[in-house]
Amino acid sequence: MNELAITVIGRDRPGIVADVAEVLARLGANLTDSTMTRLRGHFAMTLICTGPDAAEVETALTPLAAEGQLLATVRAVTPDGEVAPAGEPYVLAVHGSDRMGIVAAMTRVLVDAGGNVTDLSTRLAGSLYVVLAEVELPSGVAEAVIGRLHRTAAELGVEVTLRPADPDLL
Amino acid sequence: MSDGRSGPDAGRDVEAYAGLGDWTPESLAVAGEVRAVVSAPHPVLSRAGDEVDPTAEETVRLAADLVATMRVSPGCVGLAAPQVGVAARVFAVDVTGHPKAVTVHGTFVLCNARVVEATRWKPGREGCMSVPDLTGDVKRASRLVVEGDLPGTGAAVRLVTDGFEARALQHEIDHCAGLLFLDRVAGAHAVYQRKVYL
Numbered sequence: 001m002n003e004l005a006i007t008v009i010g011r012d013r014p015g016i017v018a019d020v021a022e023v024l025a026r027l028g029a030n031l032t033d034s035t036m037t038r039l040r041g042h043f044a045m046t047l048i049c050t051g052p053d054a055a056e057v058e059t060a061l062t063p064l065a066a067e068g069q070l071l072a073t074v075r076a077v078t079p080d081g082e083v084a085p086a087g088e089p090y091v092l093a094v095h096g097s098d099r100m101g102i103v104a105a106m107t108r109v110l111v112d113a114g115g116n117v118t119d120l121s122t123r124l125a126g127s128l129y130v131v132l133a134e135v136e137l138p139s140g141v142a143e144a145v146i147g148r149l150h151r152t153a154a155e156l157g158v159e160v161t162l163r164p165a166d167p168d169l170l
Numbered sequence: 171m172s173d174g175r176s177g178p179d180a181g182r183d184v185e186a187y188a189g190l191g192d193w194t195p196e197s198l199a200v201a202g203e204v205r206a207v208v209s210a211p212h213p214v215l216s217r218a219g220d221e222v223d224p225t226a227e228e229t230v231r232l233a234a235d236l237v238a239t240m241r242v243s244p245g246c247v248g249l250a251a252p253q254v255g256v257a258a259r260v261f262a263v264d265v266t267g268h269p270k271a272v273t274v275h276g277t278f279v280l281c282n283a284r285v286v287e288a289t290r291w292k293p294g295r296e297g298c299m300s301v302p303d304l305t306g307d308v309k310r311a312s313r314l315v316v317e318g319d320l321p322g323t324g325a326a327v328r329l330v331t332d333g334f335e336a337r338a339l340q341h342e343i344d345h346c347a348g349l350l351f352l353d354r355v356a357g358a359h360a361v362y363q364r365k366v367y368l
Contacts, residue, residue, distance in 0.1 A: 035359070121359070134362065167295040167305035167364070168270065168334065169245045170341040170351075 001050050004029070004057060005077045010070035012043035020045065020072075023060045027052045037121070043070070048077070087115065087136035089165040092149070096158025098129035105152050106131065106160065113145045114138040129158070134165065187328030193320050195237045195262075195277050198230050202238030205254040210301050210350060214252050218348040219259040224281040224319035229260060233279040233321035236262035240277075246299060248338040250345030253300050259283065260321065261342035265335045272333035280327070283318030283343050285311075294337060296351050297364055305362050306355040310337045 034047030061072040119134035153160040250261035264277040288311035314336035
């Protein structure tokens, strides 16, 4: 079974998701995980599907890109094997005046502690910059990481919080 | 709406409602059997459960089975009849010992339960035994008044609770209405792959 990673990026208009999904359904490609959002007004969608081969999907998506407003890429990917055990889940929130290097500096603190970002979104609204990330940390390091995040945030002149995001099983 | 005296409840005597009293699962006087828990997309999870006769033998047996199944399921604080494949408005809850619990009523089973007051809504991330691979951010009332009937005696009860027990009750009452937490998640990016912990 082919697993394909597809990205569709470009000028937003109503109907792109339906158009892309229709093309995939027609080809017998099964849409599995996907995410779509608008980034500063640009349509941005990333999805994984299984089924046909990459060239066939790329050809079928070409008409969507014909007006030059959308760019679709398709590539075959290898299905992930066993997923490594996760760490403890946290949500990182950063906000403050926009400047270079906020994401780089804050995520470096996480990586250096053995952490992993599993979801990220950033927004610039006027001069306000906002970072939200789902993070997994190795057991027992959170307190030290919070200290380091605060020092880094102080250097950057931004605010940071890191809070546990463990779910309650009901 | 908030007084819960409108709609189907209109005319019911407020004084008829009491707390759990001395009700315990043992008062069912039936040994519960552990039942298999079904997972979404099983259709029974998306169907509103039927109202039950709380004094009927089958309801008492179902109540005992829910308690037994909840007790053998690690980390389980609540289980509704649809989760064991029965489209009925019956559920068991027990948040005893949970670190986030404030008010705790111990182990109990309610039939035909409904929310009559829900205030102080708070977001929280929840998972469900019947949706084993996903979690989601859901707003729930942290102050709650619920009315229902006790299995066996059929006594009408009115429970006032908060915090984690309130969240659990809303989750189970949703199950009885054919709703999953997925029906209430906060937005398109508020569902997460459940993590496999170390």
